[in-house]
Amino acid sequence: MFSPSIGxxxxxxxxxQFLSRHTRFxxxxxxxxxxxxxxxxxSWISESKSVLTLxxxxxxxxxxxxxxxxxxWIGGGRPARFVNTNSGRVQNDSWRPFDASGQAGSDNYKPFTGTIRQVQSISSSFFNFLHANDAAAVNPVVMSRSKNGRADKRHQPSRHLLTPEQISTVIDVLERLAVIDATLERPLFIxxxxxxxxxxxxDLASTDSYCPTMSCFVMEEDNWWFIIDRPGSSPHKLSVPSHFLPYLKRYRISRGLLPLPGRNEGEPLLHSNRGRLGLCERHIREVVSDALKQVHSDISEREGNCADWNMLLSSNMRFLKDSGAKMAALTHSPSELQRNLRSESLAYTYGRYYADS
Incomplete structure (x- = not known):
């Protein structure tokens, strides 16, 4: 029996209650x-304290x-937590919290690669949930993350993404080029x-049955949001960061529109240089690829043949999104970034964008 003081x-x-929020998959x-x-x-057995006080x-x-x-604490296989007996449903004495199938005892037990990262990310999400509901005062994972639980990355290839400084340079170059050639306002916006x-x-592409419009940007409670509501998919409401708004404004002005969208504005979000309304995903990828090649050419002309920028020649939108997510990880919690990325797995979000920070 546990002491009543533990809670x-x-x-x-x-x-x-926390687990009930993650039953979809x-x-x-x-x-x-x-x-x-x-x-x-x-927490209960080893520390004799409530998890809320860790x-x-x-x-x-x-x-x-x-x-x-x-x-x-280590068992073999995956026995059921409870078994049915003549006296009812009872705890299975063979069940253990850790599974060491194929491993011989605790002396040889090794967590699988990424397991400790997963422990950190899921625990952090749990404590964020507790804090949001005023059940816990702090998230103890945040300060300990840098010291504990790094998975062995010796055999994992490093992922070379744009640094925040490089992202700033790419945006600055596109801004400068767009002043000279207004058609580059569209790739700058994208x-x-x-x-x-x-x-x-x-998220930006048109299909036969759907064309995103400027009304995807909405102002609610003094904040801007971007609504994604494609047919056949669940709608998503994404927060628009304040540092993005200048690019929305200049893009709209380049199209002869007011700086910010009005409610129910039907103007298509993108259009071709010839005025055709809406762009397909392939066309959007081509626009981005061409823009990044122009950025590479501009940097090469000003700074010489710089190998650090050659990645732009083969970059795509996934590369840019991952670079942006890696930058956002510096200022956002894993659960916040997970929501922005619309990722189903917090563990994946943490492992990809935080674990090697």
Whole structure:
């Protein structure tokens, strides 16, 4: 029995409420449940305290615990947590929080690559949830993340993305070129939307049955939002950062429109240089590719043959989006970035954009 002072039942209810938000995909739910179970059990059994009171040092010990749990916490295979008996549904004594299938005991147990990153990201999401509901005062993961749980990356290829300084240079060059050639306002707008809002080409593209308009940008409660509501897909409402608005304004002015959209404005978001309304995804990719080649040419002419910029010659919108997301990770929490990216997995978001920061 646990001491009543721990508040086990309260912790359990918060954990169940958090997990109820992640039931859409069974694989995601199972990953979240496994880690929240370990966190709760470790807090109650090893620390004799409520998970709501864990601090940075506590969470650091939890990460170390997950890297090499005691043998009594490790089982083989995946037995059910509960079994049905003549007396009803009871706990399965064979179940353990950690699965060491193919591993011989705790001396040889090794977490799979990325497991500790996943522990950090899911735990951080849990504590953000608790903090948002005034159940926990702090997120103990944030300060301990840089010291604990780095997965072994020796065999993982490094991903070369644009640095924040390089992103600024690309945008600055396009701004300068657009002053000379107004047709470059369109690629400047697309590149800025890709980098600063992490949009996909499909978010801006037209199809036979759908053409995004300027009314996708809406002002609500003193904030700008970008609404994506394509037929056959769930709608998404993305926050528009203030540093993107200048590019929306100058693009609209270049088209003879007012600086900011009005409600229900039917003007297509993009159009071709010949005035055709809407651009397909392939055309958008070509516009971005051509613009980045112009940026590379401009930088090469001014700075000489600079190998650091050759990546622009083969870059695409995914590369720009990932570079923008990596930059956003410097100022956004993993859960915030996950929402902006519309990613189903917080663990993937953390592993891709935070773990090697």
């Amino acid at each position: 086990v039942e309260n912790d359990f209810l918060w954990g169940r 069974p694989g995601t739910y199972n990953s979240y449940r496994a880690i929240i179970e370990r966190l709760l059990l470790w 601090n940075r040092s506590d969470f650091g010990r939890f990460c170390s615990f997950c890297e090499q749990p005691p043998e009594s 590149v800025a939307a890709t980098v600063y809002m992490c949009l996909h080409g499909t």
